[in-house]
Amino acid sequence: MLKKLTSIYTILFALASTMYAIESLDDIRVGGIYRMDLASGEVLEGIVDEKDDTSLIIESMGTPYKFNASLIYGYTLIVSPQKKGTPGGTEFVSFKELLHRSGAVGRIKILITNGNIYKGIVSAVDTEMVEIDVGGSIIPISKDLITQISKIKIEPKRGPKIRVGPIKPKGPFDTVYVLNPEVDVYGKHLSPIVIMGKIESQDPDGIVILTPAGVKREFKTDRILRVKRNTAPTYEQKIKTYAKPLFCPGNMVLVDLPPGKDGRPFFKVCIDRYEYPNQRGNRPETNFSYDKAQELCNKQGKRLCAVEEWQWSCSGLEGYTYPYGYRLEKTYCNREGIQRMEPSGARLKCVGKFGVYDMVGNIFEWVTDSKGKPMLMGGPYSKCQTVSPGLSGAAKPQIGFRCCKSN
Numbered sequence: 277m278l279k280k281l282t283s284i285y286t287i288l289f290a291l292a293s294t295m296y297a298i299e300s301l302d303d304i305r306v307g308g309i310y311r312m313d314l315a316s317g318e319v320l321e322g323i324v325d326e327k328d329d330t331s332l333i334i335e336s337m338g339t340p341y342k343f344n345a346s347l348i349y350g351y352t353l354i355v356s357p358q359k360k361g362t363p364g365g366t367e368f369v370s371f372k373e374l375l376h377r378s379g380a381v382g383r384i385k386i387l388i389t390n391g392n393i394y395k396g397i398v399s400a401v402d403t404e405m406v407e408i409d410v411g412g413s414i415i416p417i418s419k420d421l422i423t424q425i426s427k428i429k430i431e432p433k434r435g436p437k438i439r440v441g442p443i444k445p446k447g448p449f450d451t452v453y454v455l456n457p458e459v460d461v462y463g464k465h466l467s468p469i470v471i472m473g474k475i476e477s478q479d480p481d482g483i484v485i486l487t488p489a490g491v492k493r494e495f496k497t498d499r500i501l502r503v504k505r506n507t508a509p510t511y512e513q514k515i516k517t518y519a520k521p522l523f524c525p526g527n528m529v530l531v532d533l534p535p536g537k538d539g540r541p542f543f544k545v546c547i548d549r550y551e552y553p554n555q556r557g558n559r560p561e562t563n564f565s566y567d568k569a570q571e572l573c574n575k576q577g578k579r580l581c582a583v584e585e586w587q588w589s590c591s592g593l594e595g596y597t598y599p600y601g602y603r604l605e606k607t608y609c610n611r612e613g614i615q616r617m618e619p620s621g622a623r624l625k626c627v628g629k630f631g632v633y634d635m636v637g638n639i640f641e642w643v644t645d646s647k648g649k650p651m652l653m654g655g656p657y658s659k660c661q662t663v664s665p666g667l668s669g670a671a672k673p674q675i676g677f678r679c680c681k682s683n
Contacts, residue, residue: 298349301345308356309324313348313349313350313351317674318652318666322334323335336667337469347664380490384425387422388422396408406422452503453502454470454495456468468668470649473493474486475505483495518534518544528554539595541584547632547680548578548632548679549631551638552677556620558619559617559619560676565671572679580677581641586654587661592628596628609623614674618638637654638656640655652665652675
């Protein structure tokens with residue numbers, strides 16, 4: 277989708293990024309807004325909520341993502357953590373923080389360039405504008421006019437509890453992928469903005485969605501790239517589905533996780549024995565976008581695998597850390613990625629208990645999470661449980677896929 281020159285830079289960057297992982301998370305500060313360069317080639321921007329010695333949680337556009345330090349190959353601090361508890365008790369908020377929190381910062385005060393002050397609750401926010409509910413009136417304020425944003429401290433009161441702020445919906449949530457108005461130096465739009473929440477209305481003009489933070493956001497049809505409506509099946513529905521017979525083609529493997537054991541899901545699914553094109557001895561094909569991978573699976577009467585399906589196909593009934601066991605064996609799977617990509621099934625020990633090959637090592641693979649979002653699993657330094665965000669869903673030279681099929 278970029279021009280030829282851009283594609284070359286993308287490939288060079290991807291090859292370089294697989295060589296130099298960061299050594300420590302010590303310099304990353306909780307509360308700061310960072311741009312993270314991931315081993316999968318994706319770029320994730322958001323607020324660091326938590327971290328420990330080996331992993332961190334970053335919140336981007338209202339959605340938290342957790343991943344290991346080994347998947348981070350570089351980072352840039354965009355906004356330093358906001359100062360808490362200044363002498364006057366004021367807590368300031370940047371526009372970027374307001375955007376990445378989907379506006380969920382409680383009551384705020386906005387000072388604009390002409391000296392006017394607006395106090396209220398964020399009704400909607402995007403990269404260009406924030407709408408604030410002031411006493412029932414919605415006031416739109418352009419980002420360029422804002423000189424300062426601060427939180428309004430709510431003093432506790434005795435007596436009955438009073439709800440402050442909007443009502444927050446409960447899951448399951450729908451997901452809307454929105455065109456990012458910001459572009460790179462080549463004029464290409466940056467990764468789509470991912471909005472999660474309850475779709476309240478949808479018509480030919482656009483969508484109104486209520487985020488988990490209780491912020492109502494409206495998007496016109498020309499900005500909407502993809503919509504995923506999600507529902508959580510009941511236990512009875514899952515039992516009925518599990519009870520149906522499932523027969524797998526010769527190039528697929530049946531993964532059967534029966535109900536009754538704590539700490540794991542239950543399902544039956546057919547999964548490709550090898551990475552696409554699912555042929556032993558052939559090198560896996562890469563550089564597919566999430567949508568293209570889904571399309572190629574659909575043409576075979578299949579689909580991309582869900583995160584849980586992929587994980588348990590890799591870890592087996594025992595829940596292994598790696599396909600072959602709990603401990604890392606450096607020679608069992610290809611840990612050099614696309615720098616020395618190997619044919620499918622080349623390493624006989626890189627196989628799980630169900631008989632699926634190369635789920636760790638070689639390349640990253642597209643999967644779908646419970647909210648319908650594109651994610652990545654597998655890869656040179658991953659475990660069976662490692663999930664990396666695939667925000668843009670764009671094609672990368674180190675990303676391929678395998679397909680699943682179920683009732």
